[in-house]
Structure formats: structure tokens, C-alpha cells
Amino acid sequence: VGCGSKAPKDGDNQPAPKADTSWQDIKDKGEFVVGLDDAFPPMGFRDKNNEIIGFDIELAKEAAKRMGVDVKFQAISWDAKTDELDSGNIDVIWNGLTITEERKNEMLFTDPYIKDYQIIIVPANSPIKTKADLAGKKIGIQAASSAIEAVEADKETFDVIKDNLLQFDTNDMALRDLRGGGLQAVIVDEVVGLYYVQNHPNEFKVLNENFGMEYFGVGLRKGDKAFQAELNKTLAAMKNDGTASRISEKWLGKDIINK
Amino acid sequence: MEYIITLMPSMLKGWTVTLQLFFIVLIFALPLGVVMGIARLSHFKPLAWFMELYVWLFRGTPLLLQLLFWYFGLMVIGLRVERETAVYLAFVLNYAAYLAEIFRSGIQSIEKGQYEAADVLGLSQRQTMTKIILPQVFKRVIPPVGNEVINLVKDTALVYVIAISELSRAARIHAVRDDTLIPFAIAALFYLLMTAVVQQFFKWLESRLDYYR
Amino acid sequence: MEYIITLMPSMLKGWTVTLQLFFIVLIFALPLGVVMGIARLSHFKPLAWFMELYVWLFRGTPLLLQLLFWYFGLMVIGLRVERETAVYLAFVLNYAAYLAEIFRSGIQSIEKGQYEAADVLGLSQRQTMTKIILPQVFKRVIPPVGNEVINLVKDTALVYVIAISELSRAARIHAVRDDTLIPFAIAALFYLLMTAVVQQFFKWLESRLDYYR
Amino acid sequence: MYILQAQDIYKKFNSTEVLKGISLQVEKGEVIAIIGPSGSGKSTFLRCLNRLETIDRGRIEIQGGIMVENDAGGRAVYSSEKDIARMRQKMGMVFQSFNLFPHMSVLENLMLAPLLVNKADPDQARETALALLNKVGLENNANSYPFELSGGMQQRVAIARALALNPDIMCFDEPTSALDPELTGEVLQVMKDLAMEHMTMVVVTHEIGFAREVAQRVIFMDEGLIVEEGKAEEVLLNPCQERTRNFLSKVLMAR
């Protein structure tokens, strides 16, 4: 301890909670960094030029514009997302991030903006009809994703399939593997799954059963309340004036914005 | 400590995957490497050239890329192979290339005098190879082959990328979920153990062949 | 063909990432390797032992695991480093260990006679090292260092696993999306090109030092 | 009748001519020493006799069989592999660097060729081998490995190995030049003994003393040619050629 510094004594009047400067910091920086899984079409993925594009990307860009700052995109490893956030490498996670109870302990979320399901995709000619049929089948799933959380929550199913879950870093690999015959099913976010199924017509079907409904929200560092408020305000405005719906129609073919 | 015990089952499972990959690759790559090493020195030039091209291709590109190629690549062109088959294909073909190079240079390291002595004694080329050259080559290549085998121990971690839950993926999953470095430390210990065992084995092999020099 | 052209921008972008990683790691790992190699032979035993432990640890575990360790590890324990920093840390520390081993054995390969000749001529230990031993070591280690540098070219592909969009990740994303092998082939060509250039460079270096033997 | 005849042997390595027309006749039981400066082509010549190198031009006849001779165009043409194999069988060769097989015991070194090439009976081969080891004074080293022996002992094993095929001619290429003076003695003694038994021998050597004592004829080669040839005493003690004198004075200076 340097000689000039006064160490606060325990039990003394608690230091007032540090003023939340998160929004100010972003403004000072002039930009915020979005962390994302860059193989998660159509929410965030790479085009032919290796540029990151997608629904969430466009949404984030629009929001940034309205907030008067720049936005940068940083591909991250999905299982490191919380740590990337905490370490300050990124400022938000904005890429089909599911709001879950567990994650609420680790980060802040904005208001939900899209409703989503964890669906089960199987080949078109597959005999699999229900969750129960998944027993003994090889099932692809993204590592550290909300899909895993959703499956784990369904105790009954989880117990029969847990030994056959193959964890991929990204969903595109799991889906490709399914198509190639290396897997018999993939559990994935509906938005992504449907996009893939539509791009490969007649090859797949989606089971009627799923692992439950969820919402997407933007994730922020714990404590970044001011930034969260600002984002919520901007997102609400985008929903209200129809911008969000327009973007939804462009990327998802229909308006599924959660108003 | 208790945490470590709860980790063990899944780490051990991952380890089994690693070990299995290790042994199966070795069993196929070693003999293939010998044959390819000899083929590279063949007097039948097209064969020698083909082997040279082969070695160049497989040693000049990352095993990771080869692994992706055999798994997704074959899939993409509609060839259906099991995940395990693709993995073994990638590893065996890659390691055979490295081993071929070792055996080739092992054969070339045998002094000309050995060939000449066999020649003046009237041994045939085949006899010279099997009775004089190869036995000496096997002894000489023990250290570099040992190095490759240690590399294999470590390269098994690569199958990670095609969603096989071997040791390092098991470690990663736990580390991320539980926010701790312990799984990495345990995985590191497993790898160190394996490399140490391999090293000891090759030392022993070397000492076994120490009756001549 | 046209497809190849559309691919190029993103492959080139990935390649830049690969190249940058390659050069930065080299710039740091080479001198560090020399220093560590000498340190391993230090008469100050604790230093020598520490280096031995270091080399053993870093050569005995997969670079992939080390990469995960530095990437997740530093984050998990709350140390704020750029993701690139973690990558460089992992690669530099790993390659320094390999290079240290090469320099150590290079130093030990110099004949006792060279030390004795320097000794009877009255050269100090430091003079012997800098004027007699190291210049010869640098020449001798060119081939093994060349091999390591080629390994580095290929190992850059590992950063793939922490979502850095280098050459092989770019290739994989395209291959999986567009259902074609072409991106893998292009990536392979890039790697072969790089390894060929490295090989040529080290050949040239060797020939440059061929004025003595 | 000559047991070995070489006529006008020419041999190029790439573009440098190493043998420029060498001829040599060897009678049965004769011991011939070949001396000459380094690089003069002595080894190459010896190796040509054995077809360890192929010649470009010339004629080699062994025990009446023709190994190689010129065709009409003056280019050397070799006989069939089978004939050559038969002729080479009768020629033993001992190298400067011993070239024992390191992974085999001394006994295995000696028995290898008789078993593999001559399909000898194993017991018989073992007996012959042991007898030869006795002859070169190594009866106690049958089960040693080459690395366990001194250079002199290794060279004696190499001689025994060559003798195991019961050759009619023995060629030696500087058999002692890799040895200490002390060990040199042992090897030369074995060679002297061989000479006593009237083995035909062609010996490339720098050991002038040995040449004088044991060889009937000495050949002095320089730059791919035979410069001087004759009785050992004459060539060694009283050479006609300036070049020979020059060489001998250099070699003898140390003595």
C-alpha cells in the first residue's frame, strides 16, 4: 500500500456504490464491441467475403447508429462468452443469446426481442418422431449453448440421451454433420434450424416436440445498468417504429419481433 | 479435492477416447510408414515420386485441416464415412507420412560400407535389406519414432474439433461450466503421464537394443 | 473458377491472420529460446532445473490444451488480457520450449575439443561461448529450427478452436456452407506455399553459412 | 595361367578420369602390393576388380572366366549377373573400415554368407567359422559384438569373414590405415600368415615395411596410371622413377 492511500476500514460506512459509468464509457470510447458466434445464420454469420452479417448484426448496427456510437463485431468462442464479457474484450453479447435463469447470474439482459424454441431437427426420412425416440441416437448440440440447458432441464429425456450428445463449437458443423449422416438429430434454436431447413428443402423435418420456449436478449456485463437502460430504450424505439420488424422480414422472412 | 473426484468420471471417459485413438493409429501408421519409407527409395521412379508427393502434401499442411477435410470434406462430396473412420484416416495417413520420412532417412543413414560388404559376400538385394539394413534401421529410428509417438499423444487433442469428447474437450467443458482451471490441470497431468510413459517405453526399447552399436 | 475468385477475399483475410500470428510468435520465441537453451545448461542449478521443468511441461502437453488454458484460464481467474495476447502467450511460451531444447542440444553437440582448444589458448568462458561455441551452434541448429518454424506454420491453425478466423477456419466455414471441397484445397495450397517458402529460406540460410564446415 | 587379369581398365567418375588404362596380371599364390599417393586410384582399381565399381573400358578375367570385356565399339560389356556372381564368390574383399555387421555377433558375421549364399549346413558353417576365428586368434570372441572389439580385432574378423567363403583371391584396401600402430601389427601378422599359405593377395597399403617383406611384386600408381612395377625390393629400395622416389621418401620420412 502506497503511503498516501487510506485503506477503507471494514465496517466503516460502506463506500457508496461506484457510479455506473458504463454508458458514459461507451460514449467516450465512441463504440461498443459485440461478441458473437459467427456461425449462427441468419442471426450472425459470415458472407462470401468473410464479412459478418445477419439479423442481429443489422439490428446492432441500427441501434448503434441511433445511440450515436460505432459498433464492432468480434467472433468469440461461444463457451467463453461470459469471460469475454467480464474481461472487457467485448461489451455485449448480441447473437441469438437466450435469456436463461442461469445466465442471469452472470450477466445482464436487455428486454427480450425475439421468441424462440429449442427444436429437434432430423433427416426427412428419419423414423424419429418424438423425444423418446432419441434414445440411443447420436445427437448434435452446440457446446455451452442454451440448447444444452434446455435439454438438461428436461430430466426424463436428458437421462436417456446424455451419453450420446456430441458437443460442437458451432451449430453449422452439427447441422452439416446431420446432413452428412454422422448424426441422427440436432437440437438447435428454431431461428437457425428453420433457416437451415429452408435452405435444404426436403432434406429435413422438424419434430413437433421441442425443448421449450425461450427469448433472445442482448447480454451485458453485470453492473452495466446504464448501458442496459440505454439499449432497452433504443430497442424499444426500433420495435415501435417498425425498423426491427423490417429487419426481421429481411432476414427471417417474417416478422417475429417480440413486441 | 472433492471437486476433482466429481470431475474424474468424465475426464476418464475422455481419456479412454484419447487412448483408443492413440493405439489404433499407431497400429496402422507404423507398418504403413515402414512400407512407404521403403517405397520412397524404390528404383521404380513413379512410385518413389508418388511417395515424395504424398509425404510433401501430408507434412506440409496442418493435421487439423486434414482432419476437417476427411470428416467434412468427404461428407460434402457425399461420401459417407463414420466419424471414427474419418479420424483414423486423417491420423493414420498423416502419421504414416512422418514415419515414412523417418524410415527413409534411417535407411539412408546406413553406411555405404554395409551395402558393399553384403555385396562382396554375395547377398542378394532383398537379403541385404532384410538381414543387414532394416535391423540396423529399426534401432536407429527409435529416438525419432519416439518423438513422433509423443507428438501423436498430443495431437489426439485435435479430434476435439469434430466434436469427439476426448480429454481436452472434457476439460474445456468442465472449465467453462464451473469457472475453474482445475480441469485443464488434470488434463495436463494425464498428457504428461502419457508422454512420460511413452518416453520410458522408448528408453527401454533403446536399452533393449543396446547389445550392439 | 469463378467460385474460387469469390472465395479469395475471405481466404486472404484468414491468411493475413495466420501470417501475423506466425511472424509475431517467431520474433518473440526465437530469442527467448536461445536464452532458455543457455539457461538450461547454467551452472546455477535451480535455474537449470527450472528450465528443465518448464521444457518438460510445455513439450509434454498439447499446444491445443495450452491455448485453451491461456484463453479460458486467464479469463476465468479474472485477468484482463486481449484474446490475441492469450494466443501469443500460448504460442511463444510453447515454441520457446521447443527452441530451447534445440539450442541446448546444439550447444552440447559442439565437440569437447573446441572447448579445450579455447581453454589452452587462454580464452575466458564468456569468450569461448560467444566467439567459439555459439557461432557454430547457430549453424548447426538451422535444420531443426527450420523444422520447428514449419511446425509453427501449421500450428497456427490451432487458434481456430478459439474462434479466431484464420485460414483453416475460413476454409471450414465456406466448405460447410457451400458444400464444396474447394476451400480446403485452397487453404492447403496456402499452407504448402508457406511451408515451401520457409523451407527455401532455411536452405538459403544454410547455404549462406556453407563457407565453413 | 593367371588367376586374375585386368587389361587396360578405364574408369571415369563424372568427367574426371580416375583410371587411365591399368593392366595387372596376378599369378596364383602371388602377393601384390599396390602403393601410391592419395587419390591415385588404388581403391577404385581394386573395387573395379570386384565390380563394386563398373569400368568404362577394358577387360577383366578371373580364373579364366571373363567378367567384362570391350564390345566392338570399345565399351565395356559385363557378363551375365549369374556368371559374375560366381566369379565374385571366389574373391574376398577387406575394407579399410572393416564393415562388419554391427548387429550380429562375430560368429554370425562369419556364418551369414555361407548360410545365405552357399546354403551351407549350419553345423558345418559354424565349425568353419570357429576354425577361422582360431586362425586369426579370436577363438574367444565368437560371441562378442563388433563394438566390443578393438579395431585390430574387428579387422581380423573381417578377414575371417571373407575367408569363410573360401576365396581364391583376397583383396585388401588399406586394411590397417584406420588402426593404431600396435593394432596394425596384429592384422599384418594375420595377412603374413595368409601369404605363407600361398593365398593370392592384392593389397593396397601404405605399410612399406610389410610390402617389402611379404609382397612379391609392388605396383606404384599415380594419377590413374601404373608408374612403376616390379619386384618388391627393386621398386621400394631402388625405384627408377622420380615420382616413386619422391613418394617413398615422404612416406618413409616418419620412420
Added chain:
Amino acid sequence: MYILQAQDIYKKFNSTEVLKGISLQVEKGEVIAIIGPSGSGKSTFLRCLNRLETIDRGRIEIQGGIMVENDAGGRAVYSSEKDIARMRQKMGMVFQSFNLFPHMSVLENLMLAPLLVNKADPDQARETALALLNKVGLENNANSYPFELSGGMQQRVAIARALALNPDIMCFDEPTSALDPELTGEVLQVMKDLAMEHMTMVVVTHEIGFAREVAQRVIFMDEGLIVEEGKAEEVLLNPCQERTRNFLSKVLMAR
């Protein structure tokens, strides 16, 4: 006055005693040849004089300065590094395997120690070096690298390099035993010239001819002991000891 005195030198490697009490006095200008069978300790003794090996017991005095002597407990204690360095400066050493610095030209080999150790003036050092090269007959090879030279030339460079520090004593450890007989002559000639100039020399050698011609005194060592010592002609032509006779007959057999 002796220029070099060694008394009762004992030296063990691990548990085997290699020197068992060797004493030697060398007068200025004397040439001493040490002969003896392989493993008898000749090299070890020479290396002890130079402190390339440390002795266990005994006393070494160089030009009146004490390098090492026994303490009260009879264990060898060396003088200060500085004193020893000064004494070693005056002793040149030539090895069997030349040990030239391969990455330096001949001239650089010769100039290295004068420049680094004696802080000589570069021009002066170059001049001395060139003069020495002239002396050993290599004035045209100043800019060659060692690998470009024959073994004999390399050994002559090694001698010149040792001479460049202007030593009072020169030690040679089998300087020609890695050389062909032809090349041996050149090196021995250089050594003879040195002897003519009254350089004090201690030479371990197998070249009996050279020893007879050049050495004043010959020492025969066996199993770590001096078995016989005396005038060159006496020891070499008329040795008293059975062991000496035995050794000489073996070494001379080849001649």
C-alpha cells in the same frame, strides 16, 4: 634449472587410477618423447601438465612458478586462477584432432588468442600470424577455412596457432596419428624445425623414427607408470625392460 617439473602425479577417473605417481623434469630446449601402449595414461599426463585435467596428488612447477602442490593432507591444491592462467599462457598444446575453429579462417584462428587474450595490436598480430604461417609452409592459405585443408595442413595450422602465443613449451598429443603417412611427414618436418630452434617440446607419439631422430629423451609409460626412461637411442634401440621391448617390437613390426 628445469623449465617444467612434475612430481609424483596421481590421477583417478572415478575409481580407476590412471596415473600412479609420474614424475618428469624438462630442461629448457629439451625434446622429450613419451611412448607407450594405448590407455597407459600418456594423454592424461600431458593434459594434467596443462590443467586440462586436475590431478589428485602431486606437484607441478612451471618456470619456477608452482601450479599445484600437495597440502599437508597430501591432496593437490592449485594456485590462484590468475597465476595458473599466466603459467598456461606459456604452454602451447597441439591435439591429435587438431581442434581448429571451423568457422574462422586460418588467419583468424591464429589471431584470435593474441587479440582476445593478449590484447595484441591487430596489425602486429596479423604480421606475427603471417610469419608463422610462412614458417609452417602455409603462407598461401591464410584465408582458407579449415575444412578446405588436408589433415596435415590443419595440424600445421594448429601448431602455428599454439606458437602465436609465443610459448616456452610445446606439448603435442599424438599430433600425426589422425594423418595419412604422406601427411604425417609434413607435420613431423615442422616439428623437427621447431626442435632445431630449441623449442622445449613434450611429444606423445607413436612415431618411433621421429622419436629416435628428434628427441633427446624418451619415456616409456605403461599402466600409469614410467617403466623406462633415458636417452632416445638407449630406450628405443636397447631397452632394459621386457615390457618396453615387447611394445617396440609390436609397433615396429609393420615397418
